[in-house]
Amino acid sequence: xxxxxxxxxxxxxxxxxxxxxxxxxxxxxxxxxxxxxxxxxxxxxxxxxxxxxxxxxxxxxxxxxxxxxxxxxxxxxxxxxxxxxxxxxxxxxxxxxxxxxxxxxxxxxxxxxxxxxxxxxxxxxxxxxxxxxxxxxxxxxxxxxxxxxxxxxxxxxxxxxxxxxxxxxxxxxxxxxxxxxxxxxxxxxxxxxxxxxxxxxxxxxxxxxxxxxxxxxxxxxxxxxxxxxxxxxxxxxxxxxxxxxxxxxxxxxxxxxxxxxxxxxxxxxxxxxxxxxxxxxxxxxxxxxxxxxxxxxxxxxxxxxxxxxxxxxxxxxxxxxxxxxxxxxxxxxxxxxxxxxxxxxxxxxxxxxxxxxxxxxxxxxxxxxxxxxxxxxxxxxxxxxxxxxxxxxxxxxxxxxxxxxxxxxxxxxxxxxxxxxxxxxxxxxxxxx
Numbered sequence: 463x464x465x466x467x468x469x470x471x472x473x474x475x476x477x478x479x480x481x482x483x484x485x486x487x488x489x490x491x492x493x494x495x496x497x498x499x500x501x502x503x504x505x506x507x508x509x510x511x512x513x514x515x516x517x518x519x520x521x522x523x524x525x526x527x528x529x530x531x532x533x534x535x536x537x538x539x540x541x542x543x544x545x546x547x548x549x550x551x552x553x554x555x556x557x558x559x560x561x562x563x564x565x566x567x568x569x570x571x572x573x574x575x576x577x578x579x580x581x582x583x584x585x586x587x588x589x590x591x592x593x594x595x596x597x598x599x600x601x602x603x604x605x606x607x608x609x610x611x612x613x614x615x616x617x618x619x620x621x622x623x624x625x626x627x628x629x630x631x632x633x634x635x636x637x638x639x640x641x642x643x644x645x646x647x648x649x650x651x652x653x654x655x656x657x658x659x660x661x662x663x664x665x666x667x668x669x670x671x672x673x674x675x676x677x678x679x680x681x682x683x684x685x686x687x688x689x690x691x692x693x694x695x696x697x698x699x700x701x702x703x704x705x706x707x708x709x710x711x712x713x714x715x716x717x718x719x720x721x722x723x724x725x726x727x728x729x730x731x732x733x734x735x736x737x738x739x740x741x742x743x744x745x746x747x748x749x750x751x752x753x754x755x756x757x758x759x760x761x762x763x764x765x766x767x768x769x770x771x772x773x774x775x776x777x778x779x780x781x782x783x784x785x786x787x788x789x790x791x792x793x794x795x796x797x798x799x800x801x802x803x804x805x806x807x808x809x810x811x812x813x814x815x816x817x818x819x820x821x822x823x824x825x826x827x828x829x830x831x832x833x834x835x836x837x838x839x840x841x842x843x844x845x846x847x848x849x850x851x852x853x854x855x856x857x858x859x860x861x862x863x864x865x866x867x868x869x870x871x872x873x874x875x876x877x878x879x880x881x882x883x884x885x886x887x888x889x890x891x892x893x894x895x
Contacts, residue, residue, distance in 0.1 A: 685722025
């Protein structure tokens with residue numbers, strides 16, 4: 463047998479395949495496709511110490527295995543979508559051992575969920591540190607919601623009168639827009655026309671009357687009305703600056719002491735976030751005056767958290783300000799994937815209308831450059847690189863901004879960092895006799 467010097471990890475899975483294609487291959491295919499992709503390696507087994515060995519798969523078995531694989535992956539009763547092409551399957555031979563390497567890409571949101579056995583709820587899998595696991599119905603439904611081009615905040619609430627919107631935050635928003643862009647054409651519109659133009663209201667196809675959209679309700683509604691349409695809706699700001707105290711400040715949408723909507727939450731929380739930032743700044747009612755890149759980055763991070771939240775997801779939005787870091791946490795996985803999110807260039811918000819409304823008052827980026835700008839700002843300040851973390855079951859996305867200074871990186875550490883990054887690239891299995 464041939465000894466392999468690379469080890470199994472969360473993005474690579476080895477399977478023997480000596481007696482034919484293992485049935486677990488398709489669970490792993492679904493799991494990789496619904497997460498970040500991965501590599502399935504046939505003809506290899508794992509030793510007790512975590513290293514790999516070839517299993518003696520013969521070249522005479524290769525064509526039979528490949529035909530069975532392609533026949534199965536193109537069978538819609540077995541796999542609902544084939545993400546692979548010929549270039550995604552490679553063959554390696556060493557002495558008399560054959561290895562088949564299958565590169566599974568991450569599915570686009572339009573293709574998810576990728577499931578098997580013609581069973582969308584029972585046959586959808588994801589990947590975690592322990593291996594493949596069944597997705598819950600909530601996770602599958604979240605993927606289905608994300609398939610469409612129309613985002614959830616575009617829905618017209620046909621049974622809700624326009625009077626259910628809270629006029630105060632709407633007035634404050636409009637005054638802010640007018641102050642920032644006095645020549646904007648929306649400034650001449652009456653309130654009803656203005657609400658339609660920014661996407662907060664729309665004419666219903668049912669009664670031909672003006673009703674709030676989901677975005678309008680989230681942005682300008684009262685919490686007790688919002689939860690009628692989004693039962694899991696919850697906004698939570700926690701300030702924990704003294705470790706001996708559970709929290710030094712807290713703001714919750716369900717307290718009944720304020721409107722509880724996104725517009726009010728954003729400006730209340732933003733002002734709390736920046737009050738202790740030790741950089742030169744000046745603000746008037748949250749408007750950018752003598753702005754700094756750090757303030758812009760914090761606005762972007764908070765807006766990004768709200769814009770990309772799945773408001774049907776559980777646990778709500780949580781913003782935690784600690785002595786040495788700020789954590790932004792929202793329900794829902796990243797629609798573009800966290801690597802693309804960090805790289806930027808692609809904008810695919812979960813709530814397009816909310817993004818438009820923030821953009822109109824100069825908050826947020828439309829070009830997918832917001833998160834890269836946050837990373838660049840943190841690098842310019844000499845702070846530890848931000849961390850994007852995704853959690854599944856339930857689906858949540860975290861952005862962690864630390865104010866700790868970076869330590870000098872040794873050359874050996876740099877080499878190790880390069881090796882780690884290479885794990886996500888296609889690497890031919892390294893073998894030795």
